[in-house]
Amino acid sequence: MKEKWQVFLCIGIHLVLFSSIFDIYFTTPLVHGMTPYQLPVSPPAKRLVLFVADGLRADSLFGGHAKSETAKYLRKIVEDRGPWGVSHTHVPTESRPGHVAIIAGIYEDVSAVTKGWKENPVPFDTLFNESRYTWAWGSPDILPMFSKGATGDHVFTDMYEPDMEDFASKDASVLDTWVFEKVKEHLQSAGNNETLADMLSKDKIVLFLHLLGLDTQGHSHRPMSREYMENIDLVDKGVETVVNEIEEYFQHDQKTAYIFTSDHGMTNWGSHGAGHPHETLTPLVAWGAGLRAAEKTTVTAPQDDYSSEWGLASVRRTDVNQADINPLMSSLIGVPFSMNSVGLLPLDYLEESDSFKAHALFTNALQVTEQLMVKEKQKLDMTFSVMARPFPLLPASEQSSRKDNVKNLLMEKEYEGAINAGRELINLALSGLDYYQTYDWLLLNISVVMSFLGWVACIVIEILQHHTDIVPQRNAHDHDGEGLLYILRENVRLLLLLAAVSVFLADRSSPPMYYVYCFLPFILWSHVLSQRLVFGDALKYLMLNQQLMAAVMAVCLGIIAVQMLVLSFFYREVLSIGLVFIGVWPLKTILRETDKAIVYTWLALCLLVAVFPLLPVVGREANYYYVYLTAAITIGIAGFFLYRLKSTWVTDGQHTQTKFVCIIQIAFVCTSALVVFTTVSSLGRKQGLPLISRILSWTLLGLSLVLPLFSSTFLLSRLLTISLSLVSVYILMSTSYEALFCLSLCCLLCCWLHIEHRVAQKQGAPLSSADFKPSHRYTMESMTRFLSFSDLRSAYFYIFFIMLSFFGTGNIASINSFDPASVYCFLTVFSPFTMGALIVLKVLIPFILVSCAFHAVNVTVQVPTRSLFLLVLLMSDVMGLHFFFLVRNTGSWLDIGTSISHYVIAMTTNIFIPILYGLSMLFTTWSIPVTFSSKAHVT
Incomplete structure (x- = not known):
């Protein structure tokens, strides 16, 4: 019976040590209670059309044309009509995190992994939520995340049946064809439906097309296959058709902005999830209302080796982080910036005046600093005042003065200075968010390391006492009540320490697991100290029997052997x-x-x-x-x-x-x-x-x-x-x-x-x-x-x-x-x-x-x-x-x-x-x- 309890104790301790990594590195970055900020100036577009080609690599779109006539329409836009670049994604390169970064401006909350895939299990603000109306077509694995997470009833989705997502399908491009046909039907039905037509005529409208065919083709046939490249061409033609139909429906009012991008790329062997450039570099093409025209450049050399064969060295390229797409879309249609977004507005994509850019960037700065203020208050309220460590580069007083400085520059029409000051404020605020995200790391790291060392020492003691003849018999027997209960009953100092730690953690309103992390090293080391004579007895035994050198050699060989296993993780x-x-x-x-x-x-x-x-x-x-x-x-x-x-x-x-x-x-x-x-x-x-x-x-x-x-x-x-x-x-x-x-x-x-x-x-x-x-x-x-x-x-x-x-x-x-x-x-x-x-x-x-x-x-x-x-x-x-x-x-x-x-x-x-x-x-x-x-x- 005792051995069974020891097995459960072993598993329990390792579960605690395992979970610590999630409480240290995988805690949610989201905070709530912020005030939404909206552009104080008129936006350039009334509606936004977002195309997300799931699983499309940057080189497959931009470089494919160099080898064939693939994606002629999007290629022409890059060369003549709008800005383009590479969107850099974060790991893991999966569909859900990529779409959350694009539409919400945040890098996926890892806690979502344990709460579901298709729906939005954590409350975060999105572009769709802030829009007046959003219509979305595509996969049942993506769309519900943003429709069920939206407040009110203004996000409408149309999804195909899950059975259509068949990797053995004769032609996975039907997934994209279905989306394009549904958009066409939607615009046609508006001609006979006054209510729908009235809704479409409003501003702050989003049309979202999720195109899964390329991801399915890549998994099934690999990204270099004929099927994958043909699907790119189908998407290109579909985008052209949708754009023409939208422009015709709205009578070419020049109030539509278009964004074409991807959630993640794909390796040559048809997988994604890690950090290879083929997985993290995705295309971004923008055109329409509020977006600048394509710019020719005199630089003829490629910007990097990755794009050397794209044939686009003469067209200005502007790269962004994937989360930056969210504030770009918000500024184009004038909706409030997503409150949890950590994106930085890419001004180089905008055609608008310096006044618009400066006001838009300042709104972006207000939205990010608002998150910082809420997060700072949460952390500092959970800490003894004498132990509080505010973010030194941007304290509350500094935030106010920097905001006032930007406001003054805007009033004086010093737009270039306002842009520089706003960008610096955003970067400092993002650093502050990272600072408070890691605020408790020192405490948790010390607790986990001490728990590891204490547990290893406990194992060594157990081996020496009960599984070798090294320790004398007088130390080899157990106390009747030895174990956790014995320690708690006999060691008063331990109880006092645990009580002091409890007061400290309670004042910080710490989560329950923090108590476990902080209690565990005290309990383990109390047991080790109570059995400290075992180490002395072992040393005496080895010296008397002239086995000390053999034991040292065994330990050294063991360390080398374990290091070989550690290296195998890398090589x-x-x-x-x-x-x-x-x-x-x-x-x-x-x-x-x-x-x-x-x-x-x-x-x-x-x-x-x-x-x-x-x-x-x-x-x-x-x-x-x-x-x-x-x-x-x-x-x-x-x-x-x-x-x-x-x-x-x-x-x-x-x-x-x-x-x-x-x-x-x-x-x-x-x-x-x-x-x-x-x-x-x-x-x-x-x-x-x-x-x-x-x-x-x-x-x-x-x-x-x-x-x-x-x-x-x-x-x-x-x-x-x-x-x-x-x-x-x-x-x-x-x-x-x-x-x-x-x-x-x-x-x-x-x-x-x-x-x-x-x-x-x-x-x-x-x-x-x-x-x-x-x-x-x-x-x-x-x-x-x-x-x-x-x-x-x-x-x-x-x-x-x-x-x-x-x-x-x-x-x-x-x-x-x-x-x-x-x-x-x-x-x-x-x-x-x-x-x-x-x-x-x-x-x-x-x-x-x-x-x-x-x-x-x-x-x-x-x-x-x-x-x-x-x-x-x-x-x-x-x-x-x-x-x-x-x-x-x-x-x-x-x-x-x-x-x-x-x-x-x-x-x-x-x-x-x-x-x-x-x-x-x-x-x-x-x-x-x-x-x-x-x-x-x-x-």
């Missing part, structure tokens, strides 16, 4: 180097003389698996021949093992049952390969996902996860059935060589098990007779041996193989990016949660294989599970602490996002290691008996 090639070292390790042991076959097999498999981290990331190019080859090799290996194991199996019903299971699983592998082949062939012919393929895929998924439970629990036979089941599922979700990687990893894990069995010198007990069930092996009570230095190797191999499973065929972008090709055998209609769950399962399958192998090693070496897991936790927590120090909040958004993702991965691993091991226990020890006759056999 996948490090895993290949690690596999080489792991491969040659048995050559330095007695096994080189006694078990040459297994030693050289191990070396060969290590070198084979070491090739995969050196290959390009899976997903860039699909190659299903690797998938079919994997199926063929799997069938051959399974048949070989069935033949070899036949001689060691006892002819009873249980093993007969296992043979039947293996034969069924071999049939499943064949079926999986056939399903992949038929699905790929059908999609290649643009005939959609065959119904039979979908049914078989889901059936194989369900049965494969249950089928191993029908086999015997003897170690080798159960591992064979588990591997066959998971590999057959993995084949269904593979597009290239990752299927071969999974199979190679299975073979390597099998060889690892044999190596550990030989090293543990258990030749007297054949591996084929080992059983996962406790009734057939040593019970925990009989497994009383202490940890040895060799157990450090087993624990490290487990963590290494977990990291290899994650990074062996991909990198951090494989988590951020979305490539639906992996789940085409199951579904092709866009469903983010179902597709996401399947992709997570694909990631978890190698983890489960490694955990099952580790459980088998644990049975083989006969060491208590708890002992090895403490070593695993110790190493993984050192990694977690390392990544916590590497988390960045400065530099590029890619660097910031990657550093946070690394910490999240490390901590998620710590949380899921006990869960994965528990899942492996289910796969290896549970069985569903079926009665067979002892004479039953397979012919």
Whole structure:
């Protein structure tokens, strides 16, 4: 019972440390209670038409014309009619954050991820909300976010059915054609509907066209494909048609402004989510009322290498941040600036007078400083007055004086000075918002670091006390009430400290989790200090037994080994180097003389698996021949093992049952390969996902996860059935060589098990007779041996193989990016949660294989599970602490996002290691008996 509570305590502490990163870096930037500000001068446009081509890269639009006649209409606008540039997006480059940045002027509140996808789960102001009327057409995944978040009943949406978002569609451009047709119908119906016509005649009108076809084409066929480029041309023609119809309807009143942009780009291999330039650089084209004409420039050289082939060096280019589009649109139609916007009005896009620009920028400054004032008040009201730290560059008094200065410059018609002063005020206010966003970081960082160190110290104490013979017996027993309750009852000083911390946090009106973050280090370190004599006893023992140098060497090697895992997060090639070292390790042991076959097999498999981290990331190019080859090799290996194991199996019903299971699983592998082949062939012919393929895929998924439970629990036979089941599922979700990687990893894990069995010198007990069930092996009570230095190797191999499973065929972008090709055998209609769950399962399958192998090693070496897991936790927590120090909040958004993702991965691993091991226990020890006759056999 005590061990179970310790497992829950371990998971709980890691959940706290994991959640800390969200309270530090992912807290909502939104504040409420601001006063809206509107332009004090007449706007140039009565209506705005916003085109968002989902998934369109800047180079695909601007550079595509250099290779063909693609996008002739938009190209002509860039060259002759309006300003253009590149809109720089933030990470993650996904549809929701991109649209929120464009329409609301904020970079997505990360808390929205846990609250929903299609609707607006957090209250923020938008351009649509401030408009008089907004009509929107497009995807049901985007439009509801802004219609249901708007106050009143003035945002109208028209959405196609979700089933139309089919990645296996014959022609995904129908999504865009549908939008263009609906806009045409809308304008036509206004001719017969006086109410609608009256609404359209008003000012402050927004028409929003969300065009999803390019994103779907890019995922399905890649951005360099013919289908993607043809869809660009279709969008270009559709934009031209809509513009002509709008101009004709409004009788060319010259009061319509047009904005064409994209929410995010896409990599060459059809994914997005990370920070590659192909994902973060999107096009921006503007023309119409209030927008300047295209300007020729004498600069002939390209502005950067990325745009060298666009052929637009002679036309002035103006880049913006994606959130800057929001204040531009607000100023064009004269609606109040979105109250949560952090965009800076790009004046170079406007044609209006200096007076208009100066007043518009000052309104933008008032809107941003209003946010700063509210946020400053919230933070300072939650802090002791003597400890308050206002933003030093722009205190409240400085804000007032700067605003008055701009007002005076406007009254004196010193517009250039007003523009410069307004821009400086906005930049200072944005810095102030960042300052208050990170106001509590110092306190939280100190608390988390001290919790990490305290927890690591607690693990070391637990290992020394109960799993080694280093600490004398007088220190090895537990107090009857030892634990959290014992500390709270016995340590009065701790209670007083916690009370003081509570008063401090209560005065700041801190969130409940802040109490947890601040209490945890005090509790952990109180336990460490109460057991501080353990470290002294350990040092004495090592010195008396002349093992101090060996212990120091083991610690140093452990640190180097853990650092290698840390480097693997940045450079996948490090895993290949690690596999080489792991491969040659048995050559330095007695096994080189006694078990040459297994030693050289191990070396060969290590070198084979070491090739995969050196290959390009899976997903860039699909190659299903690797998938079919994997199926063929799997069938051959399974048949070989069935033949070899036949001689060691006892002819009873249980093993007969296992043979039947293996034969069924071999049939499943064949079926999986056939399903992949038929699905790929059908999609290649643009005939959609065959119904039979979908049914078989889901059936194989369900049965494969249950089928191993029908086999015997003897170690080798159960591992064979588990591997066959998971590999057959993995084949269904593979597009290239990752299927071969999974199979190679299975073979390597099998060889690892044999190596550990030989090293543990258990030749007297054949591996084929080992059983996962406790009734057939040593019970925990009989497994009383202490940890040895060799157990450090087993624990490290487990963590290494977990990291290899994650990074062996991909990198951090494989988590951020979305490539639906992996789940085409199951579904092709866009469903983010179902597709996401399947992709997570694909990631978890190698983890489960490694955990099952580790459980088998644990049975083989006969060491208590708890002992090895403490070593695993110790190493993984050192990694977690390392990544916590590497988390960045400065530099590029890619660097910031990657550093946070690394910490999240490390901590998620710590949380899921006990869960994965528990899942492996289910796969290896549970069985569903079926009665067979002892004479039953397979012919």
